[in-house]
Amino acid sequence: MSTSFFQPDPNLIKPYALMDLDDTLFQTQRKIDAWSLPTAKPEGLVCATVNKQDEPLSFMSQRQASFFNWLLASTELIVVTARDRSEIKRVKLPFDSWQILTHGAIILTADGELLSAWQQHMHDQLSLLQDKLHQLSQLFMGHSRKYDSQLVFTPHIDNFNNGSVNEELIIYLAIKHAQRDHQALTELAQKLPALVRDFDKDFYVHVNANNLAILPHAVHKRQAVQFLLEHHLxxxxxxxxxxxxxxxxxxxxxxDWYGMPNHGQLHEHIRSQ
Incomplete structure (x- = not known):
């Protein structure tokens, strides 16, 4: 067997960069302060997202903006985010490739069109769980009204095509705490399996800071990324x-390679081991 050695090639092949957004490429001012991010003086911040009132909400430090600019020039940047189709519109960054949204339930093409094969697959999976998702929704809405709860409950809903009919389906349920009581959300997550029959069989719970998500097992960033890798990339x-x-x-x-920012949940989890 002959051995070959590396030779520089002027014909560059752009790698795929599959990127989470919030707290990876940008974050709120509150988190900038909490993490003491470098190159994040107010006059140097770059607005990355706006709120529902179209006011600046999340920002990139100068280093993050340079990193994002390098990604745009050197890679094919693929968004992988929990944001849904409405929330992604409030991200004011230029994306021109695939977008995996809503924890993996939605895949958009580079033209912003729904990937029909994935949508039909997700319809088939989610339609089986609508009764239980509605049951959970009623449970949380009733709890909020009855006990003046500090929990802020939001069902994430989108339209899915089963091949002949567009149908509106609940994808997952999100809960925040009005006073940012992270411990209260953690305790709620521990109680959830007792609230609905076969909860663990059908759902998993993700808690990160002031966000608690109740998701069907079929809804996961990994499964959507795997579908793209196997069928489209x-x-x-x-x-x-x-x-x-x-x-x-x-x-x-x-x-092939992956990493994390030097702040946030994954960084803290690894550092604590």
């Missing part, structure tokens, strides 16, 4: 990615 091109959450780790492990 070029297997000869290298891939890498970044994420800040423990829930990002399963999709990152599908890639």
């Amino acid at each position: 070029d297997s000869t091109r290298p891939s890498f990615g970044f994420g800040d959450s423990i829930a990002d780790l399963p999709f990152l492990q599908l890639l």
Whole structure:
């Protein structure tokens, strides 16, 4: 067998960069202060997202903006985020490739169109759980009204095509605490399996800071990324990615290389081991 050695090649092949967004590429001012991010003086911040009132909400430090600019120029950047189709519109960054949204339930093409094969697959999975998701929704809405709860409950809903009919389905349920009581959310997550029959069989719970998500097992960033890798991405091109959450780790492990920012849930989890 002959041995070949590396030779520089002027014909560059862009790798795929599969990126989580919030707290990986940008974050709120509150988190900038909590993490003491470098190059994040107010006059140097770059607005990355706006709120529902179109006011600046999340920002990139100068280093993060340079990193994002390098990604745009040197890679094919693929978004992998918990944000849904409405929330992604409030991200004011230029994306021109695939977008995996709503924890993996939605895949958009580079043209912003729904990937029909994935949508039909998700319809088939989610339609089986609508009764239980409605049951959970009624439970939390009733709890909020009866006990003047500090829990802020939001069902995430989208339209899915089963091949002949567009149907509106609940994808997952999100809960925040009005006073940012993270411990209260953690305790709620521990109680959830007792609230609905076969909860663990059908759902998993993700808690990160002031966000608690109740998700069907079929809804996961890893499964959507795997679908893209197997059916739509070029297997000869290298891939890498970044994420800040423990829930990002399963999709990152599908890639050739992966990492995390030096702050956030995944960083703290590894540091504590």
